[in-house]
Amino acid sequence: MRSNNFLDLGIRAGYAPLNDKELYWFVVFKSSPKDEEMIGKPELILKEVIDNFAKHCPQIFLEVVRHSDLSTVTWAPLMFRLPWALIFGQACKGNITVAGDAMHPMTPDLGQGGCAALEDAVVLGRNIGNSLRNGKILSGEVAGALERYVKERRWRAAGLITGSFLSGWVQQGGWLMKFFRDMIFYRFIFSRIVNVVRYDCGKLPSVLDSDTKVD
Template sequence: MFFSPAQIYPFPGTSLAEDPEDIQKEVLENYAKDLPPIYLDVVQHADLSTLIWAPLMFRYPWNVVFGKLSKQNITVAGDAMHPMTPDLAQGGCSALEDAVILGRHIRTSFVQNGQVLVLKNLSEVLGKYVEEKRWHVTLLIMWSYISGWVQQGGSGRGMKFLRDAIFYKFLFLKMVKYVNYDCGKLDF
């Protein structure tokens, strides 16, 4: 597999600043230097008392694959169901998909039960939602991490070859097609 033992961003060799002034300096010198002046102004005038720097954490998707994601009339959705790194920009999209899919399953049950929401059927409804989402979000979690690992993993010869000759030519196209997910319509 592509997962490295160091399961956090930034990648090994970089450090996280703790002092808000150091964070601001790091951002201005290394991340924001090419931003338009209006954005630089935001960084320069940020309230330092609210500024923190925390690593992004990768969580293996095994709990999504093998875990119980709903119990009785309670389920997980959003980041609780699909924690992923931001490398494919699918966290918010997945949360919106959750709402549509969950709403569609609740509506179907509502219509089938004569316009009444039957609480004893809710665990079955939530189970259908979980099963519809389980494998899709598992693959999104993995694709997102792999995308970040390859694209931010350094500029050594091996990584450049992996990124340019394999990732962008083969894997990236599959990822882009995969994120174009049709979660169905929510008809009322």
């Protein structure tokens, strides 16, 4: 069985095979506070998906949902941070900073959440590594290294947040949104918002790049 994705007004759904016996399926929709009642109640989640959220999806998807193992069914809100909150907000203080989802929670529409966290690690490691003196981190250098790390990551992470949100948003509309998505957004706008494929976060410094003396 191959992967399939389904779009309807206000929802995205799909499934993907994990191995010969297991499938991963999902439904994304705009929730309300009332929907939080489904947390921890897999039977209710399946009922709502089949009877409400995914009722217009193809029968094959509904069959996948019906045959789910209840112990694997979960419901969770997608976390999102406004891009300008990251650009203008505070992401470090003294010797403390954030990385990964703590810095840039985003919708999964670009599949870049984990990738962005790895980029954070490289940039953070590089800035701290460049502060080494004789193989040691000077306490007075750490705060400056973290500030440089945040400055370098702000706009990149904000672009990913924006691109991820818009990529999901254009998938959940009617025929007018479909036209905008297929003819305009992915052709002319998307690549200007975020560089997913050709982004280079730099290299980590080696021991030889520090001031350590090697005999």
